[in-house]
Amino acid sequence: MTEDSFGPVSLVTYNRMPLYLKALYSMREKGEKFVSSVALAEVVRDNPSVVKKDLSYAIRGVGKPKVGYEVGALIEDIEEFLGYNNTKEAILVGVGRLGQALMGYEGFSKYGLNIVAGFDVDDNIIGKKINGKEILPTGKIASVIDKLKIKVAILATSKDKAQFMADLLVKSGIRAIWNFTPAHLILSEEIAVKNEDLAASFAILSMQLKEILRKEK
Amino acid sequence: MTEDSFGPVSLVTYNRMPLYLKALYSMREKGEKFVSSVALAEVVRDNPSVVKKDLSYAIRGVGKPKVGYEVGALIEDIEEFLGYNNTKEAILVGVGRLGQALMGYEGFSKYGLNIVAGFDVDDNIIGKKINGKEILPTGKIASVIDKLKIKVAILATSKDKAQFMADLLVKSGIRAIWNFTPAHLILSEEIAVKNEDLAASFAILSMQLKEILRKEK
DNA sequence: TTCATATCGATATTTTTTTATCGATATAAT
DNA sequence: ATTATATCGATAAAAAAATATCGATATGAA
Numbered sequence: 318m319t320e321d322s323f324g325p326v327s328l329v330t331y332n333r334m335p336l337y338l339k340a341l342y343s344m345r346e347k348g349e350k351f352v353s354s355v356a357l358a359e360v361v362r363d364n365p366s367v368v369k370k371d372l373s374y375a376i377r378g379v380g381k382p383k384v385g386y387e388v389g390a391l392i393e394d395i396e397e398f399l400g401y402n403n404t405k406e407a408i409l410v411g412v413g414r415l416g417q418a419l420m421g422y423e424g425f426s427k428y429g430l431n432i433v434a435g436f437d438v439d440d441n442i443i444g445k446k447i448n449g450k451e452i453l454p455t456g457k458i459a460s461v462i463d464k465l466k467i468k469v470a471i472l473a474t475s476k477d478k479a480q481f482m483a484d485l486l487v488k489s490g491i492r493a494i495w496n497f498t499p500a501h502l503i504l505s506e507e508i509a510v511k512n513e514d515l516a517a518s519f520a521i522l523s524m525q526l527k528e529i530l531r532k533e534k
Numbered sequence: 535m536t537e538d539s540f541g542p543v544s545l546v547t548y549n550r551m552p553l554y555l556k557a558l559y560s561m562r563e564k565g566e567k568f569v570s571s572v573a574l575a576e577v578v579r580d581n582p583s584v585v586k587k588d589l590s591y592a593i594r595g596v597g598k599p600k601v602g603y604e605v606g607a608l609i610e611d612i613e614e615f616l617g618y619n620n621t622k623e624a625i626l627v628g629v630g631r632l633g634q635a636l637m638g639y640e641g642f643s644k645y646g647l648n649i650v651a652g653f654d655v656d657d658n659i660i661g662k663k664i665n666g667k668e669i670l671p672t673g674k675i676a677s678v679i680d681k682l683k684i685k686v687a688i689l690a691t692s693k694d695k696a697q698f699m700a701d702l703l704v705k706s707g708i709r710a711i712w713n714f715t716p717a718h719l720i721l722s723e724e725i726a727v728k729n730e731d732l733a734a735s736f737a738i739l740s741m742q743l744k745e746i747l748r749k750e751k
Numbered sequence: 752t753t754c755a756t757a758t759c760g761a762t763a764t765t766t767t768t769t770t771a772t773c774g775a776t777a778t779a780a781t
Numbered sequence: 782a783t784t785a786t787a788t789c790g791a792t793a794a795a796a797a798a799a800t801a802t803c804g805a806t807a808t809g810a811a
Contacts, residue, residue, distance in 0.1 A: 322767095323741045329768075331741060335734040339718035353788060360720060366770055369790070382776045382788045399737040400744075414635040421631050424716055428733045429740070468743060492750075493743035495736065499641055501556035503577060507750075509742030511735050516645045517552040518728050519712065520616040523646070524540045524548060525726030526685060526710035527617075533709075533724075539797095546798075570758060583800055586760070599759045600807045 330371045334395055336361045337371070341392050353385035374398065401428045407495075408467055410482050411474030412437040412452050415497060419471060420447040432471065434461060455482075459489040466490070473497045547588045551612055553578045554588070558609050570602035591615065618645045624712075625684055627699050628691030629654040629669050632714055636688060637664040649688065651678060672699075676706040683707075690714045 321328045340360045344352055354365040354372070361368070372386065375398035380386040396402060409420055412435040419425075420435050435452040437443060443454050453461070461467065470491045474482050479500035486494060493509040496502055502510055539545055557577045561569055571582040571589070578585070589603065592615035597603040613619060626637055629652040636642075637652050652669040654660060660671050670678070678684065687708045691699050696717035703711060710726040713719055719727055 323745055327767075328738065331738055332734055335731055335737060336718075336729075338733075339716070339731075343718050343720075355788080360718070362723070364770060365788095367768085369788095370769090373790075380789055381778090382790090383778050383786075385788070399733075400740050405740060405743075414631075414638050418631040418635045425732075425736075428736060430736055468747070469739070492746050493739050495739055499556070501553075501560050501577070503560075506579070507746055509739055509746055511739040511742070512553070513732075513735060514552055514556075515639075515642075515730075516555075516616075517549055518730060519642075519645060519647055520552060521545065521548050522686070522710050522712055522726055522728040523617050523622060525728070526622075528540055529709050529724060529726055530685070544797075572758080581800060582758095584798085586758095587799090590760075597759055598807060599805075600757045600809090602758070 326374050330374060331399075333361070333363070333367070333371055334375065334399055337368070338392065338395050338399070341388055341395070345388050345392060349388055351381075351385045352388050352391070354380075356385070396428075399428065404429050404431050405469050406431050406433050406465060406467055407469035407471055408433060408458070408461060409435045409471040409473060410437075410455070410458065410486065411472065411478070411498075412439075412442055412447070413473065413475070416471075416473035417447055419473060419497070420450055423448065430469075433465060433467070436461075458485060462486070462489040462491060468492045469495070471495045471497065472502075476500045543591050547591060548616075550578070550580070550584070550588055551592065551616055554585070555609065555612050555616070558605055558612070562605050562609060566605055568598075568602045569605050569608070571597070573602070616645065621646050621648050622686050623648050623650050623682060623684055624686035624688055625650060625675070625678060626652045626688040626690060627654075627672070627675065627703065628689065628695070628715070629656075629659055629664070630690065630692070633688075633690035634664055636690060636714070637667055640665065647686075650682060650684070653678075675702060679703070679706040679708060686710045686712070688712045688714065689719075693717045 337357060340357060341352065354368040358365040358368045372391070375394045376386070376391065377394055378390055407430060409416055409432050412420065416435060420432055425432065432450055434450055435447065436455045436458050437452055438455050442452050445452050468491060470486045472479060472483060472494055476499050479496070479498040480502060483494055483502050483504060487504060487508055494502065495511050495513065497513045499516070504510060554574060557574060558569065571585040575582040575585045589608070592611045593603065593608065594611055595607055624647060626633055626649050629637065633652060637649055642649065649667055651667055652664065653672045653675050654669055655672050659669050662669050685708060687703045689696060689700060689711055693716050696713070696715040697719060700711055700719050700721060704721060704725055711719065712728050712730065714730045716733070721727060
């Protein structure tokens, strides 16, 4: 077991699960009852063996030879596996344009994330509500975290405030930070950090595009 | 060479490059002139051998034994490697809250992305400007793509319009789609797609948190 | 100057991941 | 009822990635 895995399940598997899930949602909408590893592999652009191995970590039942997996059951199992049914409460720090978009995004609740409040330093926005959630001054961060026993924070401040706020969050009891700022956070190993790195994503898209344009000649 | 690599460089390496870059920016700000693979590995939570191998794909010069790599030169080489100096023009489709946040984000230009215009169906927003970029009606998508020879589109519509818009974009000449919608897009293999999958990211953060809380007992 | 040491770059080893293979079995066709 | 076939689940083989090792060398200390 490396650091990049949780129990017997590797990080690459975790990354693929939501892809399967999205594909399965479309299939369910179309009324499809069963799906084979071959069909699922095709829509997610992967290999059937990978799909079968991945699914084996999530499914409670079994797939049927010649038929495949039951779409509905598979969805439930993957949702459970990914923790969508186990709601995590979070606070959001930095309610600028991106922060507002994140607070306003109702899809989060579907995968087990409930933003209970936003925090900002800007008096023009403090006191307002987005999606029913209050925006409070940053001075109240510590007490809210403590009172509600919050463990997850979404960081969407400007780059220059990111490290300071991250340190404050950790000191107040936060154990997982979803970092939407372009800052490189330095934190103890005991804190989970997931960088939402748009630069990285775009670099990969650019590489893929380059390859595609090269092939088109 | 698998499908998940470009030339000799694997996707995992590409993913790590922006991490190194972010760490290097902080080091440069602190006035540090040289960095060793050991130091860099520490801040990005990885192994020195991985760092050395990764950097070898990007650097033009060489690292010095006992000293390490020159921070400034390394930054330039990685930026070049990731294509930050080679600007790609893109359009953005769907100027809701998230779309506005993306259009307003000035950091994109730093890594070679220039959003030339936004498109929406909402008359209340059409004609306005964000960050100096006009918002046009979706009816003009095809002509703008054609006139400016745009190859990259950022998709930030609602879920239900995503597939329709993606098809329109591809038909109009787009070859790379950065998908910020929760929709599962089905497109030809010749189109590069990068899903900005918040569900996936959050699932990983949740797993890490679970592991951390377990260790804390 | 000589010696000790940190670090590179190359390569070897180990581990992980992906891919292929194959016997068992559910379904449909004959 | 028999046969053909698609698919599963397990496992074996191949490929890729991560990690460790090691000779060479730049630097600073003795």
